[in-house]
Amino acid sequence: MHNTPNNWSKSDDDFVEQAIRRGASRRELLQMMLAGGAAMTAASFAFGRAEQAIAATPVSGGALKAAGWSSSISDTLDPAKASATTDYVRLCTFYNRLSILDPSGNVKMELAEAIESKDAQTWTIKLRKGVTFHSGKTLTSADVIFTLKRHKDPAIGSKVAKLAAQMKEFKAVDDLTLEIVLDSPNADLPSILALNHFMIVADGTTDFSAGNGTGPFVKEVFEPGVRSIGTKNKNYWKASLPHLDSVEFFAIVDDNARANALMSGDIQLAGQISPRSKRLIESNDALVLVQASAGNYTNLNLRLDMSPGDKKDFVDGMKYIVDREQIVKSVLRGYGQVANDQPISPANRFHDAALKPKAFDPDKAKFLFNKSGMLNQTIPVIASDAASFSIEMAGMIQASASKIGLKLDVQRVASDGYWNNYWLKAPIHFGNIDPRPTPDIMFSLFYSSNAAWNESRYKSPKFDSLLLEARGLLDEAKRREIYNQLQGMVSEEAGTIIPAYLSSVDAMSSKIKGYTSSPFGGLMGGSFAEYIWFAA
Structure with a gap:
């Protein structure tokens, strides 16, 4: 690791960064700095620091096309019925959960501000204030109770009915607070609520084709077995997210065709790259691979x-x-x-x-x-x-x-x-x-x-x-x-x-930033759309 050259100030860093943002090339900037008396090592160092700073700064805008590896006419936007990675990606695009898991598997709060219990059996959940669904409805404890109770209804056919069965009692304390009583202690409840199936839906929802969640994108198009398109939720409760203007997601089942679509520029992100395609992608400077065990x-x-x-x-x-x-x-x-x-x-x-x-x-x-x-x-x-x-x-x-x-x-x-x-x-x-x-x-x-x-x-x-x-x-x-x-x-x-x-191996344009590997599967565990951006 390099140290900052002597006599180099933050204002010098800012000057270099702004020059790059205005379009100055490395050669032009080095000439300016050398003419101003900077040493070659200091000039090169400053340029590198500025490039890194710019790459790490999220940029708003851009339309992403991403491809997964399987799709079906049974694709769904109903969190309770999701069963494939294709579904999970779309759930993460349109909805939120009470809790999420960080890359280390630690529980972090999302729609909930706190999920607490003294005995691991009676749990109190406090919700964030001011969260709205795409329809404009304000999130309340009634939405959470409705969501969780759906999983217990045999008529719904929830894929996580087995997990929801332990939730014995629900009580709305107020609009932003609820209690859940389990049939026996379970210290893992905050992790369970982070599963994609427990995405929160609006109270009374019966038609899920609208994808009416609280998530980072609003559903514009959903054709099961074909594609989905979401546009940026301008009222998203996470003020700095998402960065993209829109995301289109579909499947290209054939491994070679998916890799070829990426290499030709038809898509900017491809999930689950086969080992056979890895060498071709590695040899292309415009593409990068992200691997996660x-x-x-x-x-x-x-x-x-x-x-x-x-x-x-x-x-x-x-x-x-x-x-x-x-x-x-x-x-x-x-x-x-x-x-x-x-x-x-x-x-x-x-x-x-x-x-x-x-x-x-x-x-x-x-x-x-x-x-x-x-x-x-x-x-x-x-x-x-x-x-x-x-x-x-x-x-x-x-x-x-x-x-x-x-x-x-x-x-x-x-x-x-x-x-x-x-x-x-x-x-x-x-x-x-x-x-x-x-x-x-x-x-x-x-x-x-x-x-x-x-x-x-x-x-x-x-x-x-x-x-x-x-x-x-x-x-x-x-x-x-x-x-x-x-x-x-x-x-x-x-x-x-x-x-x-x-090992999950995804591939993408080198212009995509903010993409990280996830211990919960490829495509950032399905959540890539919320966090990535295109470099300026």
């Missing part, structure tokens, strides 16, 4: 309530026929870490590093397949570009299995409709899961016996009991002990095979 994963799901997943020997054999090291090396090109069939990644402080992944062991797999009676039978496996890298993973697993007499029929299906028609439904299929902030949330959503997203239909009363016990513990050491046990149970007993934790 977020803990998201693509998993192979074997439904335990359907054949052949109802045969434990078959499920165990599949876990040994997956060459995890080779998947990280060849499919992910090093952009990932070997995983051990459970969802709590090394990015989470509760990850059990002592739980080792199963080694690639074709002989053991063959023994188990033979024992299950499945050798020499043809078994369908559903894969899709909608689940990142699943096509490549399926091909690699298929090749390994064929060498020992197991015939896997990999069926590649279209991205559109995959999450509605195949995910959770087919006997063997792939998922693609974003990380959640706490083990309790992840296990509750995907592994508890009655979870809506229980991908392999894993059911264990013991697991459910331990999960509930950990939820009420304020002693982190005791919670860790239980979470380690739960990770081991999922790894050994569930039908979800998680070969690797993925």
Whole structure:
């Protein structure tokens, strides 16, 4: 790190910065400074400082076009029904939550000024004053209570009904204060309320196509399965945000086409760049890559309530026929870490590093397949570009299995409709899961016996009991002990095979500033539109 040259003042810094803003080139500025008696080192140093200051200063304006990797006609602006990254991006564009999580996973307040409890069971939430919805309605405690109660209504079909079920009582103390009573203590409630599904909607809302939230952009266009366009919310309660005038978001399913659209300038931001495209983008000075080891994963799901997943020997054999090291090396090109069939990644402080992944062991797999009676039978496996890298993973697993007499029929299906028609439904299929902030949330959503997203239909009363016990513990050491046990149970007993934790890699124009990696997935966990800007 350089120190400021002697006799150099802030006014000198300001002079240089203003000259650059007026369009002075490096050569012109150096000539001016040298003519004024500045040393070459001081002049070069000042220019560098000024460039950094300008780059770090947000600039208002600009229309962004950004592309994700999957889309469907079931895309929604109803926070309760969101299920894909495409949905989460749009929720972050049009709505706000009571709380958010910073890059370190710490809870920060958003629409709430405070979320407090003395016993982790009765919680008091104080709301910010003066927040308005896009419709002009003022945010009150009634909106929050309406939002949370929707998740408990079976008719809504909320994706987080399992998490909302613990919210037993709601009380509006006044317009800006409410109380929530849980059925048992849960110290993670502030983190739970930071989930995208708990975005706050206006009291009485039944039509969500308007995207009437309190968020940074106002919905102008929403065509499910096609695109959305939002324009800057000029009455946004965060006075300095957003910086962009508008954001258009859509999906380009094909990895190569998405990268090509970025390189040609048709879009300025592309989510989830494939390892194959990385080198091309790195060689282009007009583009930059942002990588985050977020803990998201693509998993192979074997439904335990359907054949052949109802045969434990078959499920165990599949876990040994997956060459995890080779998947990280060849499919992910090093952009990932070997995983051990459970969802709590090394990015989470509760990850059990002592739980080792199963080694690639074709002989053991063959023994188990033979024992299950499945050798020499043809078994369908559903894969899709909608689940990142699943096509490549399926091909690699298929090749390994064929060498020992197991015939896997990999069926590649279209991205559109995959999450509605195949995910959770087919006997063997792939998922693609974003990380959640706490083990309790992840296990509750995907592994508890009655979870809506229980991908392999894993059911264990013991697991459910331990999960509930950990939820009420304020002693982190005791919670860790239980979470380690739960990770081991999922790894050994569930039908979800998680070969690797993925590194999220997004790519964008070098003119985009303010973009940071997120531990909650690519595209800044879905929130990029609110924070980025185009350099002047």
